[in-house]
Amino acid sequence: xxxxxxxxxxxxxxLIGAIFLFAIYITFYGHLTPGGGFAGGIMVACGxxxxxxxxxKKMSLGKLSDFWASLLDNLGAFTFWSIGMLGYIAGYYFMxxxxxxxxxxLFSAGTILASNIAICIKVGSSIFAVFMALTIFGRFISDLIxxxxxx
Amino acid sequence: MLIYFxxxxxxxxxxYCLIAKKHLVKKIIGMTIMxxxxxxxxxxxxxxKNGIPPILLENMxxxxxxxxxxxxxxxxxxxxxxxxxxxxxxxxxxISLRLYEKYKTFDxxxxxRLHG
Numbered sequence: 001x002x003x004x005x006x007x008x009x010x011x012x013x014x015l016i017g018a019i020f021l022f023a024i025y026i027t028f029y030g031h032l033t034p035g036g037g038f039a040g041g042i043m044v045a046c047g048x049x050x051x052x053x054x055x056x057k058k059m060s061l062g063k064l065s066d067f068w069a070s071l072l073d074n075l076g077a078f079t080f081w082s083i084g085m086l087g088y089i090a091g092y093y094f095m096x097x098x099x100x101x102x103x104x105x106l107f108s109a110g111t112i113l114a115s116n117i118a119i120c121i122k123v124g125s126s127i128f129a130v131f132m133a134l135t136i137f138g139r140f141i142s143d144l145i146x147x148x149x150x151x
Numbered sequence: 152m153l154i155y156f157x158x159x160x161x162x163x164x165x166x167y168c169l170i171a172k173k174h175l176v177k178k179i180i181g182m183t184i185m186x187x188x189x190x191x192x193x194x195x196x197x198x199x200k201n202g203i204p205p206i207l208l209e210n211m212x213x214x215x216x217x218x219x220x221x222x223x224x225x226x227x228x229x230x231x232x233x234x235x236x237x238x239x240x241x242x243x244x245x246i247s248l249r250l251y252e253k254y255k256t257f258d259x260x261x262x263x264r265l266h267g
Contacts, residue, residue, distance in 0.1 A: 034206070038234065104209060130241050134248070 003056040012054040019047040027120040031109035037116040041123025048128045057136050066137070069129040076122025083111055083118065154195060162188035175247050175257045182243070186236040190229045197222030 003009060020043075026033075027040030052060040084094040096110035107113065165188060168181025198221060205223035207216055247257070254262050 038230065134241070134245060 003059075004054050008054050012050060016047060016051060019043065019050070023047065023120070023124075027116050028106065028113065030116040031112045032104065037119025038123055040116070040120040042127060044120065044124030045127035045131070048124075049131055052131075052136075061132075064125070064128065066129065066132060069125045069132070072121055072125040073129065076118045076120075076125070079118040080115060080122070083114055087111075155192070158188055158192050158195065161191070173259050175250065175259060178259070179240070179243050179247065183236070183240060186232075190232055190236075193225050193229050193232070197225040 023040045023043035026035040026043065027037055030036030030040070048060055048064060051063065087094045087096075094111075096112070102108050162185055165181045165184030165186075168184065169178050170181075172178055172181065199219070201219070202221040203216075203219050205220040205226075207213075250262065251257060256262070
């Protein structure tokens with residue numbers, strides 16, 4: 001899969017940093033504003049899909065290969081479970097044991113911030129892996145394209 | 152009551168697409184329209200007249216916030232439902248791609264026997 005025209009490449013180069021920064025902002029302030037981990041993860045995956053469409057699959061696979069996408073997926077789920085198991089220190093399962101102070105601040109909700117970050121990593125890598133599996137790594141799609149080229 | 156009636160019209164439109172069309176991708180689109188209608192129905196159950204969004208701002212009284220805000224619990228449940236809809240959509244698209252490889256067509260009336 002090759003990239004697109006010169007205009008698309010230039011605009012992508014200018015905008016891709018802002019897309020990832022906005023995704024991190026939505027994730028980190030998930031306990032104050034609407035959004036949270038899932039919405040930020042979807043934005044990260046959409047940023048990687050834009051990179052794939054504009055520059056080709058070699059560039060985006062160089063940034064986040066399939067091995068790393070699968071590894072980050074499992075690491076995010078394991079972190080989320082371990083945050084729940086750490087709640088046994090102070091009481092029950094998934095207890096918010098960090099003290100909640102400084103209302104409307106960044107560190108004011110305890111373990112919700114760590115849960116949001118874990119969900120963002122997991123969802124971003126997982127949706128990008130699904131996109132890769134359906135479009136680039138699909139054996140049938142490459143066979144069909146090869147069969148069309150023979151005619 | 153009118154808004155629930157309009158929502159059920161959206162659901163019936165999706166059901167019509169799922170049943171009456173022959174192309175496989177159009178059936179998938181009909182199923183996603185049905186999921187949108189169901190998510191919208193769950194969110195509409197928590198609406199309050201002249202309601203404010205369920206976000207507590209800096210200098211707002213807690214009592215007025217409780218009395219005036221829209222119910223946030225259905226919104227949290229619908230978030231899970233949207234994620235489930237996304238996974239089933241990925242599964243449906245993968246199965247339809249596999250069907251195209253085996254039968255060389257998307258037309259449901261020609262996919263009759265099980266191919267090896």
